[in-house]
Amino acid sequence: MRCQVAAVRIPPNFFGIPFGLAGLGNTWIVSGRNGTVPTWVGNGLLALAALTWLAVLVAYAAYTLPKPRALVGDMVDPIAGPFVSLAVITPTLLAAQGVVPYALGVGRVLVDVFLVLTVVYGGWITGQWIYGRIDIDQINPGYFLPTVAGGFIASIAASAVGQRTLADIMLGLGLICWLVLGSLILNRLFTRPTLPATLVPTLAIEVAPPALAGLALLARSGESIDVWVMLVFGYGLLLVLAQIRLLPLYLRLGFGPSFWSFTFAWSAVATSALHWISGTQPPGHRVYTFLVLAAISALIGGIAVRSVVAVTRGRFLPPPAPPAAP
Structure with a gap:
């Protein structure tokens, strides 16, 4: 009689863990480059995000290959x-x-490789949505990730390596997909029943597109807060305030991996706020900077601690896949 060990299933939303850590690292990097805090904090968080991404990638590959x-x-x-x-x-x-x-040089190669992969997957999944059949009740703000978040982050990365034309192309990709998918997602949220409990945290992703659009525009313009940045940040402010009304939904949830949906979305908002504070320098701007850093670090740090506790108690990973029938 042979025993077969069931593989641990790693769901794709686990990639939201390094994504959130990378967002927090980016927030600290922005503040560090303004001279407010030490840059090593942001670099350390980015290194932690890279190691976490590698660990999740290896675990996911071990499950899927x-x-x-x-x-x-x-x-x-x-x-x-x-x-x-x-x-x-x-x-x-x-x-x-x-x-x-x-x-x-190394950074440009890495940016170009992963940018191409991002666009390829975004195109593939767009075709899948057209080819397949999706129940409207399955649509959720996570649909922003492949093309909207992917397009804006690709634009930011292209600007960082000096590829201006590519940055504009990726900005256009993100903007148009935001307009199309944003209308579709809000229509589902406005007119259909509430999302299932496991998907409720994805509602936090609604604040990410305007924040990322503003960051992409800032990267393109050399940190200049122009009218276009103000326009998208204005819409972002509306969505941030809308999250207050969603607090009763969030407070009823039991903790799970889906809580990492809050992390990158709100780190993008925090990074946008830091750019605004740095660009306008209102009275007490240093105090505001520290408050923003403290708030986003407490949020993501709290989710990370809860995740570690859940792992130690065996409540974080999904149950193993059943062994194949003989």
Whole structure:
């Protein structure tokens, strides 16, 4: 009689963990470059995000490579599919913020490679959404990830390596996809029943597109806060305030890996706020900077601690996949 050890299933939304850590690192990097805090804090967080991304990638590969149908199943799944994109979007941001300032040549190669992979996957999943059949109730703000977040982050990364034309192309990709998908997602949220509990945290992703659009515009214009930045930040302010009304939904949730949906979205908002504070320098701007850093660090740090506790108690990873029938 032979025993078969069931593989631990790693869902694609686990890539949201290094994505959130990369967002926090980027927030500290922005503040560090303004001279407010030491730059080593942001670099350390980016290094932690890179190690976490590698660990999740290895674990995901160990689960999917022996059975390619699992990978294909995730890619075509209307819920899991968008989160697969974070496997290539996260290293794009890490390369732009953590490698380019110290090794431009290596950083440019990494940015270009992962940017191409981001666009390829974004195109593929767009075709999948057209080809497949998606129930409108399955649509959620996670659909912003492959093309909207991917496009804006690719634009930021291209600006970081001095590829202005490519940055504009990626900005256009992100903007148009935001307009199309934003209308579709809000229509689903306005007119259909509330999202299932496991998807409720993805509502936090709604604040990410305007924040990322503003950051992409800032990267393109050399940190100049012009009218276009003000326009997208204005819409972003509306969505941030809308999150207050969603607090009753969030407070009823039990903790799980989906809580990492809060991390990158709010780190993008925090980074946008820091750019605004630095660009306008209102009275007490240093105090505001520290308050923003403290708030976003407490949020993501708290989620990280809860995740570690859940792992130690065996409540974080999904149950192992059942062994195949003989």
